[in-house]
Amino acid sequence: MSVYSMQPDANGFFGRFGGRFVAETLIPLIEALQTCYKEARDDREFQSRLAYFQRDYVGRPSPLYRADRLTDYFGGATIYFKREELNHTGAHKINNCIGQVLLAQRMGKTRIIAETGAGMHGVATAAVAARLGMSCIVYMGETDMERQQPNVFRMQLLGAEIIPVSSGTGTLKDAMNEALRDWVTNIDDTFYVIGTVAGPHPYPAMVRDFQSVIGRETREQMLDQEGRLPDSLVACIGGGSNAMGLFHPFLADDGVQMIGVEAGGHGVESGKHAASLSGGTPGVLHGNRTYLLQDEDGQITDAHSISAGLDYPGIGPEHAWLHEQGRVEYVSITDREAMEAFQLCCRQEGIIPALETAHALAEVARRAPALPREHLMVVNLSGRGDKDMASVAEYLGGPSR
Amino acid sequence: MNSTSRLDTRLAATKADKRPALVTYITAGDPDPDTSLDILRGLPEAGADIIELGMPFTDPMADGPAIQKSSLRALNGGQTQKKTLAMVQRFREHDRDTPLVLMGYYNPIYRYGADRFLRDAAEAGVDGLIIVDLPPDHDQAFFDAARDAGIHIIRLVTPTTKGERLKQVLRDASGFVYYVSVAGVTGAAPPTQDSVATTLAAIREHTDLPVGVGFGIRTAEDAAAIGRFSDAVIVGSALVDCVERAESPAAARQALHERVRDLAAGLRCRTCP
Numbered sequence A: 001m002s003v004y005s006m007q008p009d010a011n012g013f014f015g016r017f018g019g020r021f022v023a024e025t026l027i028p029l030i031e032a033l034q035t036c037y038k039e040a041r042d043d044r045e046f047q048s049r050l051a052y053f054q055r056d057y058v059g060r061p062s063p064l065y066r067a068d069r070l071t072d073y074f075g076g077a078t079i080y081f082k083r084e085e086l087n088h089t090g091a092h093k094i095n096n097c098i099g100q101v102l103l104a105q106r107m108g109k110t111r112i113i114a115e116t117g118a119g120m121h122g123v124a125t126a127a128v129a130a131r132l133g134m135s136c137i138v139y140m141g142e143t144d145m146e147r148q149q150p151n152v153f154r155m156q157l158l159g160a161e162i163i164p165v166s167s168g169t170g171t172l173k174d175a176m177n178e179a180l181r182d183w184v185t186n187i188d189d190t191f192y193v194i195g196t197v198a199g200p201h202p203y204p205a206m207v208r209d210f211q212s213v214i215g216r217e218t219r220e221q222m223l224d225q226e227g228r229l230p231d232s233l234v235a236c237i238g239g240g241s242n243a244m245g246l247f248h249p250f251l252a253d254d255g256v257q258m259i260g261v262e263a264g265g266h267g268v269e270s271g272k273h274a275a276s277l278s279g280g281t282p283g284v285l286h287g288n289r290t291y292l293l294q295d296e297d298g299q300i301t302d303a304h305s306i307s308a309g310l311d312y313p314g315i316g317p318e319h320a321w322l323h324e325q326g327r328v329e330y331v332s333i334t335d336r337e338a339m340e341a342f343q344l345c346c347r348q349e350g351i352i353p354a355l356e357t358a359h360a361l362a363e364v365a366r367r368a369p370a371l372p373r374e375h376l377m378v379v380n381l382s383g384r385g386d387k388d389m390a391s392v393a394e395y396l397g398g399p400s401r
Numbered sequence B: 001m002n003s004t005s006r007l008d009t010r011l012a013a014t015k016a017d018k019r020p021a022l023v024t025y026i027t028a029g030d031p032d033p034d035t036s037l038d039i040l041r042g043l044p045e046a047g048a049d050i051i052e053l054g055m056p057f058t059d060p061m062a063d064g065p066a067i068q069k070s071s072l073r074a075l076n077g078g079q080t081q082k083k084t085l086a087m088v089q090r091f092r093e094h095d096r097d098t099p100l101v102l103m104g105y106y107n108p109i110y111r112y113g114a115d116r117f118l119r120d121a122a123e124a125g126v127d128g129l130i131i132v133d134l135p136p137d138h139d140q141a142f143f144d145a146a147r148d149a150g151i152h153i154i155r156l157v158t159p160t161t162k163g164e165r166l167k168q169v170l171r172d173a174s175g176f177v178y179y180v181s182v183a184g185v186t187g188a189a190p191p192t193q194d195s196v197a198t199t200l201a202a203i204r205e206h207t208d209l210p211v212g213v214g215f216g217i218r219t220a221e222d223a224a225a226i227g228r229f230s231d232a233v234i235v236g237s238a239l240v241d242c243v244e245r246a247e248s249p250a251a252a253r254q255a256l257h258e259r260v261r262d263l264a265a266g267l268r269c270r271t272c273p
């Protein structure tokens, strides 16, 4: 096994990143979670229940689709979409929610809480909580509620209670603070379903494991369809769960290049962005040490992205580590570039991607034209864009343009 | 400098006095740097035995609305780690005896440079540190360096800290033990007396250090009730609320000091029920 496929150490560190920097009240709770997760990983019954829900509820495996028209349009690399947007509730997020809510059930918890940015994680959590008969509370920043209105209603239909968060900039980071405050207050019956590869250990490794189904399927499907492994993988990064899920099963394959795409907002040089690796420095937030957007004094600065799901001033600790190891290349894409790729994908492939996903597609647009047709490039189509109609319409100056 | 003993000395004195120490929390720089320094300077005279000075952070995950708002007021007023340390230094110009403990989150310290921070804090006259999100499992090096610098690391025990974990948390504790008496954020409802009494007994099985109780204590009555079991009573949200409600900086200072006087009187009232 390669050095990259390692588990974090006993304290949850990937190199110097990760850990469990949380209030003392939460330590016994995350230790209990860690124990339960370890047992579940080796429990055939748990694994078969997980597999059942992945297949019949989520709709896995998701197709690995050759995007011929986009490939022709760029005239370079052969582009494949890993179709996570076809999952139930419309994004990769549910892969992780199923796993965590089944764990919650195993631990005898009855109350599910979650934070959400774009609302995709909130919707997925609400759906799974409904299916497994648990109450569900979702914390969502007020800014995000406004720009992802359809998802707010969707969560309500699924029986979740949405708690608006007005502190800070009213985005994902603030929602996560509130969820942590809830958890520390409701220690007996509550399970916190974190939506990305962040938070205190064991969340980053656990969420990665639940999302790794993306990469495992991609590997098999590519071997099946092309008889070999892909040459490059591209995924967008908010906290980094869809990217980690796609990348992880390939980390030991030196021939597979990996590119993580952060949100560049108005451009990293403008200071208005959400690119923690390209424009941040190491620090400690939300239970782990990682790269953060912060000022000289260690105060967290506001992230900016047109996409609510990428609008986060941190990144999962394993990404911070892979970045410093040089195993994964991290780049950034601006709002404008993402919006262009969004439209291109709609018109060339008849697929409306999420704005988050459009960042990955924009990186494909940068790279593909210069590569030969033999180059097999997989982009994680992490979610669909139904939720983004208002943001896109506003950006384009009205739906008719 | 004998900064290590300031906490020990003060807690021994209140014990000899047969009363719990009053520990008062304010956020450095709230509502503005000058007023905050005035508030700080007036605390001992108003009856504070030990001062907890909050280092404001943008994302105070373990704090309720009162301290969240207080931190934001301070940050909006331009408060920084450097200014907080300078504030301690100015406080020490007039007060060599009142123990002062800095409380906050790890990131601003990490960013400042942990070693440099410890050195500067010791030089400014800081006696202890409470870092909410730095559990004993992490950064042993930091704890060791703190001890070398003569700064107590105050350990937090919570309602979920039991068995082996309790022993682990108390192993390197010094100064005093902070019992976070309710599972929740600062400013929550007060704990029940029974639960506090039971837990304090468990804590005392593992340590001889004084035990302070905080979270949810607002009134002189709360303080007196909890003070019957504990060596110190910690009040925070109720004090920063005085700043929030005041119409002017001067009124904020006055109201806050008044509240401290009231709490101090509650802890000295031997005839109260």
Ligand SMILES: Cc1ncc(COP(=O)(O)O)c(C=O)c1O
Binding pocket: A091, A092, A117, A118, A119, A120, A121, A195, A196, A197, A236, A237, A238, A239, A240, A241, A242, A243, A308, A309, A310, A354, A356, A357, A382, A383, A384
């Ligand atoms: C469709 C989609 N893609 C990507 C993300 C970013 O999250 P992560 O980096 O954890 O995959 C989100 C988050 O909301 C999302 O909804």
